[in-house]
Amino acid sequence: xxxxxxxxxxxxxxxxxxxxxxxxNGEEFYLPNGMQVxxxxxxxxPIVKHMVWYKSGSVDEAPGKGGSAHLLEHLMFRGTAxxxxxxxxxxxxxxxxxxxxFTSTDMTAYHQMTDISRLELAMALEADRMQNLKLRDKxxxxxxxxxxxxxxxxxxxxxxxxxxxxxxxxxxxNHPYARPVTGTPEEIMSLTKEDMEAFYKSHYAPNNAVxxxxxxxxxxxxxxxxxxxxxxxxxxxxAPRPEMxxxxxxxxxxxxxxxxxxxxxRVGKIFAAPSYNIDPQDIYNLTVLSAYMGEGETSKLYKKxxxxxEKALDVSTAYDSGARGxxxxxxxxxxxxxxxxxxxxxxxxxxxAEAIRELTPAEVDKIKTKMRAGLVYLRDNPEHAAYIAGxxxxxxxxxxxxxxxxxEIDEVKASGVKKSAEKLWKHAPQASGILxxxxxxxxxxxxxxxxxxxxx
Amino acid sequence: MSHRPLYKKSxxxxxxxxxxxxxxxxxxxxxYERLTGFHAQEIVDNSILKAKTFAAPVQEVVSGxxxxxxxxxxxxxxxxxxxxxxxxxxxxxDRADRQGAAKMAAAMLGEGAGKYNSQAWKEALESxxxxxxxSAGKDDFSGSLLTTTENAPQAFEMLRLALTAPRFDxxxxxxxxxxxxxxxxRQKEHPANExxxxxxxxLFRGHPYGRNPAGDPAAIRKLGRTDLEEAVQARLAKDNLIxxxxxxxxxxxxxxxxDDVFGSLAEKARTAALAxxxxxxxxxxEQVSRRSGQNIVRFAAxxxxxxxxxxxxxxxxxxxxxxxxxxxxxxxxxxxDKGLTYGVYSYQTLDDAVPLLQAGFSTxxxxxxxxxxxxxxxxxxxxxxxVSAAEVEQAKNFLTASYNLRFASIGNIADILTxxxxxxxxxxxxxxxxxxxxxxxVDEVNAAAAKYFNKDRLQGMAIGSFDKVTKEK
Numbered sequence: 001x002x003x004x005x006x007x008x009x010x011x012x013x014x015x016x017x018x019x020x021x022x023x024x025n026g027e028e029f030y031l032p033n034g035m036q037v038x039x040x041x042x043x044x045x046p047i048v049k050h051m052v053w054y055k056s057g058s059v060d061e062a063p064g065k066g067g068s069a070h071l072l073e074h075l076m077f078r079g080t081a082x083x084x085x086x087x088x089x090x091x092x093x094x095x096x097x098x099x100x101x102f103t104s105t106d107m108t109a110y111h112q113m114t115d116i117s118r119l120e121l122a123m124a125l126e127a128d129r130m131q132n133l134k135l136r137d138k139x140x141x142x143x144x145x146x147x148x149x150x151x152x153x154x155x156x157x158x159x160x161x162x163x164x165x166x167x168x169x170x171x172x173x174n175h176p177y178a179r180p181v182t183g184t185p186e187e188i189m190s191l192t193k194e195d196m197e198a199f200y201k202s203h204y205a206p207n208n209a210v211x212x213x214x215x216x217x218x219x220x221x222x223x224x225x226x227x228x229x230x231x232x233x234x235x236x237x238x239a240p241r242p243e244m245x246x247x248x249x250x251x252x253x254x255x256x257x258x259x260x261x262x263x264x265x266r267v268g269k270i271f272a273a274p275s276y277n278i279d280p281q282d283i284y285n286l287t288v289l290s291a292y293m294g295e296g297e298t299s300k301l302y303k304k305x306x307x308x309x310e311k312a313l314d315v316s317t318a319y320d321s322g323a324r325g326x327x328x329x330x331x332x333x334x335x336x337x338x339x340x341x342x343x344x345x346x347x348x349x350x351x352x353a354e355a356i357r358e359l360t361p362a363e364v365d366k367i368k369t370k371m372r373a374g375l376v377y378l379r380d381n382p383e384h385a386a387y388i389a390g391x392x393x394x395x396x397x398x399x400x401x402x403x404x405x406x407x408e409i410d411e412v413k414a415s416g417v418k419k420s421a422e423k424l425w426k427h428a429p430q431a432s433g434i435l436x437x438x439x440x441x442x443x444x445x446x447x448x449x450x451x452x453x454x455x456x
Numbered sequence: 457m458s459h460r461p462l463y464k465k466s467x468x469x470x471x472x473x474x475x476x477x478x479x480x481x482x483x484x485x486x487x488y489e490r491l492t493g494f495h496a497q498e499i500v501d502n503s504i505l506k507a508k509t510f511a512a513p514v515q516e517v518v519s520g521x522x523x524x525x526x527x528x529x530x531x532x533x534x535x536x537x538x539x540x541x542x543x544x545x546x547x548x549x550d551r552a553d554r555q556g557a558a559k560m561a562a563a564m565l566g567e568g569a570g571k572y573n574s575q576a577w578k579e580a581l582e583s584x585x586x587x588x589x590x591s592a593g594k595d596d597f598s599g600s601l602l603t604t605t606e607n608a609p610q611a612f613e614m615l616r617l618a619l620t621a622p623r624f625d626x627x628x629x630x631x632x633x634x635x636x637x638x639x640x641x642r643q644k645e646h647p648a649n650e651x652x653x654x655x656x657x658x659l660f661r662g663h664p665y666g667r668n669p670a671g672d673p674a675a676i677r678k679l680g681r682t683d684l685e686e687a688v689q690a691r692l693a694k695d696n697l698i699x700x701x702x703x704x705x706x707x708x709x710x711x712x713x714x715d716d717v718f719g720s721l722a723e724k725a726r727t728a729a730l731a732x733x734x735x736x737x738x739x740x741x742e743q744v745s746r747r748s749g750q751n752i753v754r755f756a757a758x759x760x761x762x763x764x765x766x767x768x769x770x771x772x773x774x775x776x777x778x779x780x781x782x783x784x785x786x787x788x789x790x791x792x793d794k795g796l797t798y799g800v801y802s803y804q805t806l807d808d809a810v811p812l813l814q815a816g817f818s819t820x821x822x823x824x825x826x827x828x829x830x831x832x833x834x835x836x837x838x839x840x841x842x843v844s845a846a847e848v849e850q851a852k853n854f855l856t857a858s859y860n861l862r863f864a865s866i867g868n869i870a871d872i873l874t875x876x877x878x879x880x881x882x883x884x885x886x887x888x889x890x891x892x893x894x895x896x897x898v899d900e901v902n903a904a905a906a907k908y909f910n911k912d913r914l915q916g917m918a919i920g921s922f923d924k925v926t927k928e929k
Contacts, residue, residue, distance in 0.1 A: 044532040045863035046508040082494040091496045096857020117507035121499045145795030153798050156749025264641040298578045373585030379533050381865035
């Protein structure tokens, strides 16, 4: 739970609204030091979500320094000059705040959910650790061991997780998105305290951060508090943004992976797709395309592959446009018993082509209606607005564009969706993979099912 | 001008100068501290956003047909959430030769009812943004509904249909069955799941709690329409129904909804509470050898039921030992001070037939022996030495100050209203809950620590590689 690595999930279904409505009715402004502030009032309960998003993540790490951004995120809980040791955790706990953080490829965020009477406390602590972090050798060594264990827990005991990580690595190749956010175990253990200090100094600054306040607060109070706590922080020169190499559009890769603990087959296919930063218009076509193709059990691929052809037990698509570099369009599926992964991948190709032929304006309207219907739920839990607005702001989308995504979806036409789908399918770099059970058993002695020994 | 001495000589001059200097240093330090230190309490005291009393008045609604529910009206957004459960309808109540029936029934209630076949059902829900879902837990069969106020009439009608006229079409049964078998096939991919299955089977030996929650593959292959109808009829009734309602709906509308949706259910369920299992707690941690990236260990010990006088003292004790995240004693000893694990935790479980205190962690093989020793040491130390007044104070502060956070979404509020009725916490629980926490004394926490934290009564099981562990011992 704590400090989890947050793979920005596909919010596409949530990103849509009725034509006249803004998604959250939020407000946005900048402090003189460059810090961006987004306020989303929600007066249901006297609580507020406070988040600080840094526009830096694992893609900003130097080569060979994989895991720096994430390890630094952990070290941000190990004390500053003013609030040494575990003081931040202790103070927030004393005051009933839930506090955590996460790192992704493109960004890092720190956040607290708190009673409004404790918001200023959270802001004071967050502002303090933006510039006064004190790294001690002992804490560094301990936290490096902890993230090493985290990596083992998340990936090494989880064959499906390892398969998905590999699928991404195969697609992205030399692109920084290929690297796991945690770093590899070897990279983690080779990191130094100096690596952390260098990353901190060149990325943790108000001019690289977005403050989000979502909850029982109005914009005027938010501005007053933002100026009080974050206003005095000084701008810093930032590290140059990393190069995001272009992938070869004709790239198509395929791999299979056998894992000893796996008893059923899974297939995955991912595309390096346009993102908001690559093609801001295309993303709405692809958002509708993903909903049409594979989001939910009334989607086209589900109807064809699961219900009609009975070749899959499940199939789904997801599209993430909120990225600094490429976005990702992905298809995941589970073959029905007796169907091989290879057969299912072929069947997906056929079903996709058929679904594109059937894509009519009426079908697109149906998708839009569904997307619009659930808009009001976005105003329920203040955390949802905070995550959506913050993650999109962190990749450079201004609030007015976040707010009007519904209008953009309303403008989507079947012809546009078809064109974007064609471009994706034929001209986007792509990788497919199959996860299978291992054919032969592991060497004897390493695996002894059922053997138990008592130990006190 | 003659030179004037700064200080008049006096017999105590040295001392005075020293005292003045001390005072100066103290003042300077205070000033420095004022400028540079962090004054949490001061920030809270001077905060321009003051704490608000948050009323959350819960009403009890009784429908014309006598169905009771708790309601928390909230008009902030045009959304309604209904949470409901049928007691003793969970998977542990499946017939021994029908293990998986409750889960399959829960899945099938989402596959169409009345005139809506599976696809028409899902299309209707999606186009109106209505969420209806069912699940079979260990003890209860539960469900939830989320709708906009505008679409509430259709949402309530669809929920009524799901509960009273599910279709159970054969093609959907076959599809759901195939998915359940797939879940079983990949159930042991993660060693934590394999450990959980083995641990509970052993702990609850012979009792339904020890069964595989995902069902028995042989039974699942045979389950058909008649079994599902029987499973639903036995479970879904008025005498084991609990409902919580939150959001944009008033008492009159809620009362009508209760009759419309649940009114035609059978009066009495044909399911009963389970006998208590008799787990053995003997301080032994069994080892199961598997090739895995980390060793994982789980523990269980006797716990306190929600209605037990020990519940709140143990609630606070558990928070201090392993429930509070990074600053818990276990986390401090094994994670924060030693870097041996990503996470170590303890928690209370309140299953109907047996309350437990549980704990666990995972770590690589080379760390396992040291982490296990530290864990047992902390557990024992807590039982024998207890807690300080400061620790209890800190725990109470968090538990009371964080209370409002649970009102973030109406879905969560509806669930709380249901739990308040299941555990008989009273209609005024939301107003009184913090006073229950505050009333717990240090002595009570220490008594709970002494009673529940004893390493000789901690039953454990670990999965992973133990070659290095054994060699070191």
